[in-house]
Amino acid sequence: MIEVEAVTKRFKQVVAVDGITFTVQSGEVLGLLGENGAGKTTTMRIMATVLQPSEGDIRIDGFSVRNQPMEVRRRLGLLFGGEVGLYNRLTARENISYFGRLYGLGERQLAERVKQLSRALGMEDFLDRRVGPFSRGMKQKVAIARSLVHDPQVILLDEPTTGLDVSAASVFRRLINSLKAEGKTILFSSHNMGEIEKLCDRLIIMHKGRLIFEGTVSTLRKTYGLEDLDDIFIRAIGEEE
Ligand SMILES: Nc1ncnc2c1ncn2[C@@H]1O[C@H](COP(=O)(O)OP(=O)(O)OP(=O)(O)O)[C@@H](O)[C@H]1O
Numbered sequence: 001m002i003e004v005e006a007v008t009k010r011f012k013q014v015v016a017v018d019g020i021t022f023t024v025q026s027g028e029v030l031g032l033l034g035e036n037g038a039g040k041t042t043t044m045r046i047m048a049t050v051l052q053p054s055e056g057d058i059r060i061d062g063f064s065v066r067n068q069p070m071e072v073r074r075r076l077g078l079l080f081g082g083e084v085g086l087y088n089r090l091t092a093r094e095n096i097s098y099f100g101r102l103y104g105l106g107e108r109q110l111a112e113r114v115k116q117l118s119r120a121l122g123m124e125d126f127l128d129r130r131v132g133p134f135s136r137g138m139k140q141k142v143a144i145a146r147s148l149v150h151d152p153q154v155i156l157l158d159e160p161t162t163g164l165d166v167s168a169a170s171v172f173r174r175l176i177n178s179l180k181a182e183g184k185t186i187l188f189s190s191h192n193m194g195e196i197e198k199l200c201d202r203l204i205i206m207h208k209g210r211l212i213f214e215g216t217v218s219t220l221r222k223t224y225g226l227e228d229l230d231d232i233f234i235r236a237i238g239e240e241e
């Protein structure tokens with residue numbers, strides 16, 4: 001479970017996150033939506049204990065990001081868009097395994113986990129090749145596998161499907177649904193409304209650091225009386241100007 005309690009984050013004059021409160025239950029997938037600069041990544045970096053909140057606190061399965069960062073980190077699986085950070089000279093398997101060892105997985109457990117994830121993500125063909133020359137989508141799959149190798153309870157994915165083709169995105173959705181069925185808590189950000197609709201139980205919309213909508217996609221449609229989700233999004237953030 002993720003509990004965001006009145007979190008504000010300031011960088012000098014910029015208020016990146018402005019007093020937001022929401023929760024994500026276990027077994028739930030919550031979509032985080034917002035324009036460039038809305039505060040999505042900043043919110044997730046606070047959850048990941050990379051940044052301290054200026055005000056408020058976040059609890060991850062009951063542990064405070066302010067006071068219990070080690071407990072928080074142990075429970076989190078993280079994927080941050082744009083900064084994939086794989087070791088190019090290592091193979092896909094080695095990259096994933098390296099991370100698993102940092103989390104204290106034993107070799108047998110690790111081998112089993114790599115097998116499961118590579119099957120789930122369709123990575124078997126390139127598992128033992130060096131990642132340097134991989135395509136963007138192939139690297140993204142390795143990064144997704146790496147973020148899940150230690151079987152985290154709470155999963156934060158910042159724009160996870162960027163670079164994935166249609167079939168890889170569908171493989172990814174299947175994986176998220178199985179994690180959800182296992183009772184994981186999943187928060188992911190996206191610029192793709194269609195994807196949010198396919199995956200999420202609920203969504204929140206952030207605009208200039210503030211939370212301007214929280215609810216289901218069908219509530220969102222009813223609220224705005226529009227069908228097309230992109231139109232609704234433009235309308236929602238327009239009303240806040
Ligand atoms: N380290 C930092 N120092 C100063 N300002 C920052 C820092 N990190 C983020 N910001 C600012 O905080 C605001 C929110 O940025 P953030 O990266 O959270 O947006 P985002 O919703 O993830 O956008 P995008 O969709 O483009 O990824 C922006 O105005 C950004 O310039």
Ligand SMILES: [Mg+2]
Pocket residue numbers: 040041042158
């Ligand atoms: Mg971002």
